[in-house]
Amino acid sequence: MIGLTIPGTDDSNPIESATSECRGQWECSALRNETEALRKYAPDLARQRYYRWLNQYHWVPLTAVGLSLFAFGGWSWLLWGAVLPVTIGFHVTWMVNSVTHLWGSRLFSTGDDSRNNLWVALLTGGEGWHNNHHAYPVSARHGLAWYEVDVNYYGIHLLETLALATHVKTVSLKSTIDETTRVLKGDASLTSTDKTFPGEAYANTGRE
Numbered sequence: 190m191i192g193l194t195i196p197g198t199d200d201s202n203p204i205e206s207a208t209s210e211c212r213g214q215w216e217c218s219a220l221r222n223e224t225e226a227l228r229k230y231a232p233d234l235a236r237q238r239y240y241r242w243l244n245q246y247h248w249v250p251l252t253a254v255g256l257s258l259f260a261f262g263g264w265s266w267l268l269w270g271a272v273l274p275v276t277i278g279f280h281v282t283w284m285v286n287s288v289t290h291l292w293g294s295r296l297f298s299t300g301d302d303s304r305n306n307l308w309v310a311l312l313t314g315g316e317g318w319h320n321n322h323h324a325y326p327v328s329a330r331h332g333l334a335w336y337e338v339d340v341n342y343y344g345i346h347l348l349e350t351l352a353l354a355t356h357v358k359t360v361s362l363k364s365t366i367d368e369t370t371r372v373l374k375g376d377a378s379l380t381s382t383d384k385t386f387p388g389e390a391y392a393n394t395g396r397e
Contacts, residue, residue, distance in 0.1 A: 233356075251275065281312045289319035296333070296362075297324035305337070315339030325360045333362040 228235035235241065243250075251271065258266040293304030303323040310317025310331075315338065318331040332339030348354035 281309075284309050285313060285316045285319060289317055293317075293320070295320050297321065299323045310338060314341040316341065327358050328360040329357050330359040330361070333360065 255267055255271040258270040262270075288309050289304050289306045290302050291304070293306035293309075295304055297320055299320060301323060303320045305320045306317045308317065309319070315331045316322075318333070318337050318339065321333050321337070322328075322331050329345050330339060330342040331337070332342060342359075345354060345357060349357050
């Protein structure tokens, strides 16, 4: 889901950014009919008829599940099986652009206030490594260090192993350190207690 920015709000401010994103998703239905705009961010998905249909009629599967749950188990099944999961899903999604801009650690100097937050990563399957994402937004792997659990990437890697996913772009912590070493030509700060490395700030433009 791609959040929208409401004119007049400051994307660098996590409070205003989160508020504008929530408003954008509710008011503009998260670009659900903007296939051309989505093609910029996910051109491979935009070429597939099924995902174009799902983008426009995303409410159909949830409605079908909700009606089925209500028919078989009444209000309790509907609330526990559809309403609660959707509510939790929305909130943990919005936490990525709010909590991870307020609390956490920074591995890369990205020119913004993005941070890596373990608790958000655990709740979202790896999206909480937000500073890593801001440094390398095209990487499917967000958990770069060995201790950064990234369940989402594990799933993607499994699909790649089974030849069900191709052209997966990833970056590793070693490659980023090697790249930084080449740029800084052996700057001693890399071996000091300061673990903040220069990231690719240019890649953050227009991305959350």
